[in-house]
Amino acid sequence: DQQVKQNSPSLSVQEGRISILNCDYTNSMFDYFLWYKKYPAEGPTFLISISSIKDKNEDGRFTVFLNKSAKHLSLHIVPSQPGDSAVYFCAASDFNKFYFGSGTKLNVKP
Amino acid sequence: DAGVIQSPRHEVTEMGQEVTLRCKPISGHDYLFWYRQTMMRGLELLIYFNNNVPIDDSGMPEDRFSAKMPNASFSTLKIQPSEPRDSAVYFCASSLSASTGYTFGSGTRLTVV
Numbered sequence: 001d002q003q004v005k006q007n008s009p010s011l012s013v014q015e016g017r018i019s020i021l022n023c024d025y026t027n028s029m030f031d032y033f034l035w036y037k038k039y040p041a042e043g044p045t046f047l048i049s050i051s052s053i054k055d056k057n058e059d060g061r062f063t064v065f066l067n068k069s070a071k072h073l074s075l076h077i078v079p080s081q082p083g084d085s086a087v088y089f090c091a092a093s094d095f096n097k098f099y100f101g102s103g104t105k106l107n108v109k110p
Numbered sequence: 111d112a113g114v115i116q117s118p119r120h121e122v123t124e125m126g127q128e129v130t131l132r133c134k135p136i137s138g139h140d141y142l143f144w145y146r147q148t149m150m151r152g153l154e155l156l157i158y159f160n161n162n163v164p165i166d167d168s169g170m171p172e173d174r175f176s177a178k179m180p181n182a183s184f185s186t187l188k189i190q191p192s193e194p195r196d197s198a199v200y201f202c203a204s205s206l207s208a209s210t211g212y213t214f215g216s217g218t219r220l221t222v223v
Contacts, residue, residue: 002151002152006152034212036212036214042216042217043114043201043203043214043215043216043217044153044201044212044214045214046212046213089152089153091153099155100145100152100153100154100155101152102151102152102153103152103153
């Protein structure tokens with residue numbers, strides 16, 4: 001049973017608009033959440049993270065929101081750029097064991 | 111830093127053959143992880159090591175899979191005998207701790223025919 005789920009396999013957004021990638025989890029013991037970005041033929045690259053004691057973390061165009069009551073995590077990219085087109089994985093950590101979602105493929109159209 | 115280095119990048123083998131995937135973690139990282147990525151299941155954790163000791167191998171799918179970390183700079187994932195359903199991209203990652211996230215290798219694409 002997957003403990004971290006990304007229910008949208010793909011997302012298409014116009015350049016300059018906001019991209020919102022969503023992630024749901026089931027384990028309330030997760031204490032750390034991360035987003036990874038993956039280009040074809042490359043390994044995932046760490047993007048941004050958030051501790052379970054926070055509800056928002058911002059880094060440039062990327063903001064991660066955490067709603068613990070809903071067990072929901074989201075990544076906002078504003079403004080979206082064509083170079084953001086990639087697969088995004090969310091991950092949750094429980095004592096250094098990581099669980100990944102299945103990924104959402106983002107396509108940012110010029 | 112050269113990052114996490116995996117070899118080979120691509121491996122094509124016949125069913126029943128032994129396959130060995132290799133990983134060199136970032137120097138100083140105490141944790142090493144092996145992941146498998148498939149279209150159906152996304153990224154799955156197979157096993158992870160802390161200071162060269164296997165901590166959790168509950169994700170290893172079958173006894174055909176084994177992993178070793180003889181020293182801090184090298185790890186192997188072996189499949190013997192390989193089967194077509196083992197075809198996937200296998201990633202190795204290393205980290206200092208949960209707070210720094212992972213650094214992934216580029217992966218090994220395994221095709222078993």
